[in-house]
Amino acid sequence: MSDRFAAEGQRYPRSVRLRASWVALKTIAFKETNRYLRIWIQTLVPPAITMTLYFVIFGALIGERIGPMGGYSYMEYIAPGIIMLAIITNSYNNVVSSFFGAKFQRHIEELLVSPMPNLVILTGYVVGGVGRGLCVGAIVTVIALMFTSLPIHNWAITLSVVVLTATLFSIGGVINAIYAQKFDDIAIIPTFVLTPLTYLGGVFYSISLLPEFWQAVSLANPILYMVNAFRFGILGSADVNIVFSYVMMIAFIIGLGGFALYLLRRGTGLRS
Amino acid sequence: MTALVVTDLTKTYRNGRTALNHIDLSVDAGAFFGLLGPNGAGKSTLIGIVATLVTKSGGQVQVFGHDLDRDPWAVKSSLGLVPQEFNFNTFDTVEQIVLNQAGFYGIPRRIAHIRAEHYLQSLGLWERRKSISRTLSGGMKRRLLIARALMHEPRLLILDEPTAGVDIELRRSMWDFLRHINAQGTTIILTTHYLEEAESLCRDIAIIDEGRIIEHTNVKALLQRLSTQAYLLDVEHLPESLPQLPDFSLRRIDGATLEAEVPRGRPLTELFAVLAQNGISVTSMRNKSNRLEELFVRMLGNKERGKEKEKEENS
Known part of the structure; x- marks a missing residue:
């Protein structure tokens, strides 16, 4: 048995650590993916129903009376925003509920006592969040295609x-779950921060419709840049500079990712 | 070679409570070591620090020569933890829990499947491998914790009250299993409230109280300190009132069992002769196995009395 272990005081070779970390990452990513697929009625169906209602009510019924926006039919204009809304909320919710659930049931300790680096823990949960964000995004896109091109x-x-957006909000979900002490705490950020910022982030309207002051205020909303960058990818037009959107998303990912790793290393909310 | 060396270890929680007060401890490789102490003594804090679930306030921890601060990867790879409370995902199956645990330690899936079968078979859980973990009985959950901790085949296995709430039959089978893996070379550190368990399994023990190690010795050497030996006697015709014997202390356990305390070094034939004179015939006898409990109670009792005396003197 002893030949599997490093000799007293000796470090394990880097190749051994990397191989073990890769296996650990695959394990968490598979576990997280399996989790949201296993409970698909809770994770994949509700956003499909909600977003269908958005398309029917705002796109088909009210949208026809609103007329074109930014040179596109209202349905075409809001489709990218609604897809992005689904991706943001689902990637965030997936990670915050899974990570906090693990903390609440204390099986997060399985990860904490294992030798895997914190970066692997963070990446594993982010893979789960991005995966669910992409799945829901794909489902909502298929629904959107029933209403518009x-x-x-x-x-x-x-x-x-x-x-990038799903990654950013998955990391946000980890940070929220680290600080959360009860289930109420994982609903506060989505309800009081994410939802208002998303709805005011140009999902349903172009900020060019707003008075100058509120346009300036809107530009301080980071979600506006993500929604518009995505809209640019689909329609080719946006209210904001695309390069700046990328810089901002990457900066947020690095900043929040670094903060999440710092919290994991300190053991905030996880170790006593 | 030492499996665990703890030097000047201190833990003060944020609320100001000092759980560990400059503890020094070493456990030899291959040992079956018992860590005993009353509730709140600091046992779980000590284990938590070694397993990195609790951050230490000061001191050093080394596992097989690897320093916890400098090389946590090597420490964690060498260590398996069976916690006091169930901490697995109650929505996962038994098989998923052990396979995932292996994955977290970097064990490839193919090897993990082989080990899962081996440990689940050994612990009588193989037939329940597809069961959701929350549907298991308490004893099965305890065994699942052990199987999970062994998936990466650690050199040091730490068990925090592994048989709490487990019936006697199952407890004995778990003891046999632990003895078996210890014989194969795994160092075991066990905390338990059942002192009979520590006496039966452990070669060395440490007693911890109020965050300090008050005793760290060999079980046999500790038991030598008892000035009397206790025996359980199965007897015939136990009279209503027990005879008063000047040199032996007798206690009725039930209608056919008598506990006798015999001064160390005193021939047992004297006891049998005195009992026979009083019309009590002994059909069989055995050592009372929880002698450690008596010693433990005495040690903590002496300490309490010492404190009271100190208080009186100060006032």
Whole structure:
């Protein structure tokens, strides 16, 4: 048995650690993916129903009376925003509920006592969140295609914005779950921060409709940049600069990712 | 070679409570070591620090020569933990729990399947491998914790009250299993409230109280300190009132069992002769196995009395 272990005081070779970390990452990613697929009635069906209602009510019924927006039919205009709304809420909710559930049931300790690095724990949960975000995004896109056409102006921008946004909000979900002490705490950020920012982030309207002051206020909303970058990928038009949107998303991912790793290393909310 | 070396270990929680007060402890490789102490003594805190679930306030921990601060990867790889409370995902199956655990330690899936079968078979859980973990009985859940902790085949296995709430038959089978893996080379550290368990399994023990190690010795050496030996006697015709014997202390356990305390070094034939004179015939006898409990109670009792005395003197 002893030949599997490093000699006293010796470090394990880097190759051994990397191989073990890769196996650990696959394990968490598979476990997280399996979790949201196993409970698909709770994770994949509700956003499909909600978003269908958005398309029917705002797109088909009210949208026809609103007329074109930004040079597109209202249905075409809101479709990218509604897809993005689904991706943001689902990637966030997937991670926050799974990570907090693990904390609440204390099986997070399985990860904490194992030798896997914190980066692997974070990445594993993010893979789960991004996976659910992409699944829900794909479902909502199929529903959108029943109501309107989505020309896809630029595939690379469309897909990269989806992945970056889902990554960012998955990391946000981890941070929320680390701080949460009860189930109420995992609903506060989605209800009081994410939902208002998303609805005011240009999902249903162009900020050019707003008075100058509120346009300036809207530009401080990071979700506006993600929604518009995605809309640019699909329709080819946006209210904001696309390069700046990418810079902001990447900066947020690095900043929040670094903060999440710091919290995991300190053991905030996880170790006594 | 030492499996665990703890030096000057201190833990003070945020509320100001000091759970560990400059503890030094070492456990030899291959040992079956018992960590005993009353509730709140600091046992679980000590285990939590070694397993990295609790952050230490000061001191050092080394596992097989690997320092916890400098090389946590090596420490964690060498260590298996069976916690006091069930901490697995209650929505996962038994098989998923052990396979995932292996994955977290970097064990490839193919090997993990082989080990899962081996440990689940050994612990009598193989037939229930597809069961959702929350549907298991308490004893099965305890065994699942052990199987999970062994999936990466650690050199040091720490069990925090593994047989709490487990019936006697199952407890004995778990003891046999633990003895078996200890004989194969796995160092075991066990905390338990059942002192009979520690006496039966452990070669060495440490007693911890109020965050300090008050005793760290060999079980046999500790038991030598008892000035009397206790025996359980199965007897015939136990009279209503027990005879008063000047040198032996007798206690009725039930209608056919008598507990006798015999001064160390005193021939047992004297006891039998005195009992026979009083019309009590002994049909069989055995050692009372929870002698450690007596010693433990005495040690903690002496300590309490010492404190009271100190208080009186100060006032």
